[in-house]
Amino acid sequence: MTEPAWVEHALWWHVYPLGFVGAYPADPPPTPAEHRLRRLADWLDHAVALGASGLALGPVFASRTHGYDTTDHYRIDPRLGDDTDFADLLARAHERGLRVLLDGVFNHVGRDFAHPEWLRRRGGQVATFEGHGDLLALDHDNPAVVDYTVEVMRHWLARGADGWRLDAAYAVDDEFWARVLPRVRDAHPDAYFVAEIIHGDYPARVRAAGFDAVTQYELWKAIWSSLNDRNFHELDWALKRHNEFLDVFVPLTFVGNHDVTRIASQLNDIRHIGHALVILMTTGGTPSIYAGDEFAFRGVKEERFGGDDAIRPEFGSPPIPLDDTEGDIFRLHQFLIGLRRRHPWLHTARTTPLRVTNRGYVYRTGSGAESLLVALNTDDAPMPVALGELGVGAGRIVAGSGAPPEQVVGHAEVAPHGWLVLAPQGPAAG
Template identity: 70%
Template sequence: MADPGWVAHAIWWQLYPLGFVGAFPAAQPPAADEHRLRRIVGWLDHAVQLGASGIALGPIFASRTHGYDTTDHFRIDPRLGDDDDFDHLVAEARRRGLRLLLDGVFNHVGTDFAGYREALDGGPDHPASAWFRRRGESFHTFEGHGELITLNHDEPAVIEHTVAVMRHWLSRGTDGWRLDAAYAVPDRFWAQVLPQVRRDFPDAWFVAEVIHGDYPAIVQAATVDSVTQYELWKAIWSSLNDRNFHELDWALKRHNDFLATFIPLTFVGNHDVTRIASQLANSAHVEHALVVLLTTGGTPSIYAGDESGHRGVKEDRRGGDDAVRPEFSSPPEDSDVLRLHQHLIGLRRRHPWLHTATTSPLLLTNTHYAYRTGAGAESLIVALNIDDAPWALSLPDLAVPSGRVVAGSGAPPHEDITDTRVPPHGWLIIDPH
């Protein structure tokens, strides 16, 4: 199973709408007539200038709190606006050539979901009760959250409902779905849902939120196109913090194996994790994390705000996500970190083969890592230095006769070189000859 053709050029700019427009958390929730969803339109030019080709939205459907407690999959959250606001967002995104990815919560629903209220009031023999998993006399909840009621994924009506929701919003102009908490949903459920949706929307793309497990087996069994590459996310920041590139090398070897089956969704930040600028012990290593993200195979995603160096720590408590999901007022001013994002995204766009590129190590120590990233006859050399001293790099020692530095720390030369220096806590990308 291959991705739709357009995905080969996809670079997502991901945002969490309820937080982004200040709708949640909020002392006074906004009303639909505030049309806050339209605020995102004011950022679309920023996404284009960043180099993104699509907007990956967090939950936008009616809910009571954070958006993952859905009450109506067919209704725009009133705190964001209404159908006209959604149509306006789609039209403006299309006008700029941007695609849209929606966040679908089909593992569980909120306690205000109409079917759940019917099941609760009607008892276990009510037809609506079949929609939900039970634990004895009680309804099953998602990971112990009492306000999140787990759906019964063996119930035909739940399958039909999910198919109908996906078709509805794809017909309204969107391009695919992130499947929230897919790791908690039986693979057989997606395998029944997605083929039905694809019959009408063959170019739709489906990425499953999966944290641990056998990624290729899940892709095959669930018939999804991709999964979230949490293994690589963890290895990137952890290897930089621990000064242990052996961990990153191991993860990239695993990543190569995944690429033989599917193209993962790659990231160094999203709405569920501590922001990369806060996650890293040395802020200079944000550059290294971004270099790895944008020089390895995958469909990359940039979490809104990371391109400006925003900070935020996720905490294991109620409201612990709020710091990584803040409100944004206006697109950012120019900055070094923004220019770096633009430069590396531009490099990736000029080398579209990076979408399927695999890596091979050329030199590896705890604090030095050089790897070749390539697909077919195309390749680049990436050199990462997280040592306090400069790294004297000899290309012939890496079996590379010579090359030209195309990006990196400091003021890299443009002429052909055989030897160079990678600055302390610096990096280079070299086009080999």
């Protein structure tokens, strides 16, 4: 593994800045004099209170629309403000112990990009990204594009950024990243590089390209799908794959981001938000929480123009008023993130299924001598768990829905649509 040592303790609060500060969509768009990026800086204390250790930013560089049509990688988007606003955000984040991850769009650029000679052409026409006419594909075989990418990444790391999310990395040949990343690491050996890879052979791409991590979309899909379908066999299969990934790299894990329907809208039963979060916080990976998910915000992604707007809303000034459900979900996030932070070995934990049914799942998550037991129930009836039958003598209840914490039990009952996390207390007798 190539990831820096600090990533073991990383937990990201992920923000899409242009939407968060009301800069896109906006008519008229804000000017640099409005310094919108400073609105985001006002939320850093919230990120700390949540339990995050890092701020994962969406695009902040000059673009025409949504940020992924970058026109100048060296300039802060004027709708967000200027260079001093970004420097202020970095400084205030680092003062609070928050790392900062930037979003680098190096597969394609916007139509106003200054180097049209660097664009990829097919049959005399400029190639586009997935058919989007305003997203022009770069020619990654061109040494100038390699050099430019290296220089941009080094520039912002030297300014104080801690790493890069590599947007649409799945669309770029691994050889390009293999030429870029070693040169960046030579100058910034403590930087972190996570690639947006949606499907395919994750370990092979990590080995070939040299990424530290990739986005774990397989686990994301299995979490909400298994809960909706009441089919934990799907989750069990995904976690077995996840164990194999952890032999090569530690994935970036999530139940929501700026590109997908929010988890509170994705789930058929709002009672299962806790289950999704428990899975995220008790499995190996580098977790990321998409801003607003900690409040159970809703939003559905649609495949149309403007279809991302609902999942990328504007935030006001903190704190925001919460109803009972939103407050409960926020406190649950705080508690489970705290659990994660108190057990840093979970970063590389492997899971072992102990019992799998359609509506009930018990697994051990562990690393070395450390382990926890997780029991999930999506049934309308209670789920009994006899620890002796699972090879465990007893368990101390660490957390759960409707269960008294710290109680040591040999037999537990998971409430309907409930969950439990237990610390095993030794092997079963005999």
